[in-house]
Every structure is written in C-alpha cells, then in structure tokens.
Amino acid sequence: MTIKLSKKATKDEIASLLQKVKPAKTLDVQKYAGKLKWGQDALTYQRELRND
Secondary structure (H helix, E strand, O other), rough: OOOOOOOOOOHHHHHHHHHHOOOOOOOHEEEEEEEEOOOOOOHHHHHHHOOO
C-alpha cells in the first residue's frame, strides 16, 4: 500500500494516516502441514528428477 504525504505533513497527520493502514494478510501454513498424500518417498522423487 502506498501512502502519499506532502512535504508539509505534520506528525499528527502522518500518525493518523498510518493508523488507517490495514495489516497484510498472513497465510497459516500450519493448517496445511502434513495434508499432502504422496505415494512416493520425497528423496527418491528428487533423485529421479535430477537424473534427467
């Protein structure tokens, strides 16, 4: 997000603009941990890809 300030902006104006900024959305990766069902060992798969 971009906040446009004038050169004459006071500290109070800057503080009020910063309070209006919404925090960025975060991704909860723990929700997806261990959910993927893989039929093959990951190390074996990597070795197959690198041999090509």
